[in-house]
Amino acid sequence: MNQSPYNNSLSQPRFNNNGPNPPPAPKHYSTEHTDQRKHNSKSGIICQICGKTNHSAAVCRHRYDYFTPEEETQQALAAMNLQDENDPQLYVDSGATAHMVNSTGKLKKFIPYGGSDKIFVGNGQSLHISHIGDTTHGKLNLKDILVVPKLKKNLLSVSKLVDDINCSVEFNSLGFVVKSKENQVLAQGTRHGDLYGLNEGGNLAFQTIRRNSENQDLWHKRLGHPSPKILQVLRANGSISITDWTKNTSICVSCQLGKNCKLPFSLSNKISDFPLDKIHCDLWSPAPIASNQGFCYYVLFVDDCTRYCWLFPLKSKSDFFECFLKFQKQVENHMERKIKKFQSDGGGEFSSIIFQQHLQQSGIIKQTSCPYTPQQNGVAERKHRHIMETAITMLFESSLPLKYWVEAILTAYISLINCHK
Known part of the structure; x- marks a missing residue:
């Protein structure tokens, strides 16, 4: 078997299933991954886990290496690495390919996601998509938002935003602004550390967790899936408080399954003219x-x-x-x-x-x-x-x-x- 000199860039300890204390790396080693690294070196990609070149996250040796501490300077998909899971803020992400939130309470219309697609984050983990829906944020109409329950931060995709509403996004050291083709300001955002968060205002869906509890769809579920007319009466007499009331309610899949019935037959007006004709x-x-x-x-x-x-x-x-x-x-x-x-x-x-x-x-x-x-x-x-x-x-x-x-x-x-x- 061909011998290959040990690369100093790979001098971090390798994960070993034989025990908690991995042996020190030898000066020379032979492995079947040599050809794989040679193949990856041709692509010139950068690993999303360790930040080094010539290999991808799928074959990175640090993917399951719990002995190697993460470097504090790594900021790949920084919005995914923050730990505040109760943050309702919507962050702009130029690397995201779709709008993503972690709760259906932030959407005005949504349906279950029937596909098998998954969201891959910076650490190589895949996240399940539960629903897809729409909402509004001020003058922005956000469509095809993916609901990823295990997502730590709500993300607004720059590429999808400019494609859907034909706008431009301008960044500076303090924040960003979303403008239409007519140079009209559609939305603004403020910089929070290394992240750019979309300013709240005019959108009840992304404000607070308390406001989410007053969502129209949530009251529909709490009261046993009544019709929209009943919710409207309860809201009118002050029995419940619904802050995002709209006549165009979202489709309740549970109602579709639980209340489904056959279509009625149309009444027949055809009657024979004489006795015994039929x-x-x-x-x-x-x-x-x-x-x-x-x-x-x-x-x-x-x-x-x-x-x-x-x-x-x-x-x-x-x-x-x-x-x-x-x-x-x-x-x-x-x-x-x-x-x-x-x-x-x-x-x-x-x-x-x-x-x-x-x-x-x-x-x-x-x-x-x-x-x-x-x-x-x-x-x-x-x-x-x-x-x-x-x-x-x-x-x-x-x-x-x-x-x-x-x-x-x-x-x-x-x-x-x-x-x-």
């Missing part, structure tokens, strides 16, 4: 207990034009076809008209071969609702609900056992058609 049908099953006569089902037919209905108890589903033949002869004979359309769900009793053949021979058009969409057969479903609610109510009123459910639904059915007449 018959709605549905079979109710099974009963929790067989009746005294052995019935476990009942079938319901509803005329689309008149909404008149017919109800027949059944002992089994196989009795449906015979029941339909009797129903067809009865209504066609009494009304001297033919059934033209038959609407039902996709139940097996409606999709049997013998029933399908009979509809074709009779010239009846079969209409079937989509799977798991009872709303498309809503006329029959609504009649079911009316009859069953009335029947169960009468059973409770009379204190009769459930085995009399057939008598109850027939009584409810007779009451329904009498009211219909």
Whole structure:
């Protein structure tokens, strides 16, 4: 193996997993990282950890070296190295590629961040991004702000700022100023040591932790996710104090998940012009207990034009076809008209071969609702609900056992058609 003279710039003790006291560096050493350092020397980069050249932070030997103290002169991403984690100040950073804050309380609108990107800081550590949002600071509209909970300082990216609002940022020894193309002052900042902080003023989002507690989104969560109208009423009568009230509220993801429901079906105004032009049908099953006569089902037919209905108890589903033949002869004979359309769900009793053949021979058009969409057969479903609610109510009123459910639904059915007449 080739020998390489030891470089004095790497004379700091190397981390050793064998114990807390690393051995002194030898005068000559051989390692597999020699080729890696030669490769890095071609790039001429500067390490963000130790500040030395010819290698990056990813391969720096001081990355996990806890025995080498940090030099006090190192100021790489100085805003990240300060220890005051409760500082709400927004600091301008020319090295940051995006606006970053450590709390959603500083944003007016925000949503969870669904990407897998991470923020890499000066010590090589990667930080998780939890949300992304927008806010305003005086005349500045700050968009696509990344929320990094473990971030110690809130950072304002100079490059993103000038790209988003087409402005200029001028620095001096006392502070900085943000100007528009028309030379109008949009924001100002003051120098704090080696950092440039954006002056507060006109922006409630970045003022104090106490003000953050009066955030509109925070009150929305405290009160159990009410609607904006309820918050507006509570704010108007003085029950709560919201300092950043706005009608354009941010999207609450928890509300979207917890209150999500299917879109309602639009009301159908199409009603047949004549009786028997269309018959709605549905079979109710099974009963929790067989009746005294052995019935476990009942079938319901509803005329689309008149909404008149017919109800027949059944002992089994196989009795449906015979029941339909009797129903067809009865209504066609009494009304001297033919059934033209038959609407039902996709139940097996409606999709049997013998029933399908009979509809074709009779010239009846079969209409079937989509799977798991009872709303498309809503006329029959609504009649079911009316009859069953009335029947169960009468059973409770009379204190009769459930085995009399057939008598109850027939009584409810007779009451329904009498009211219909």
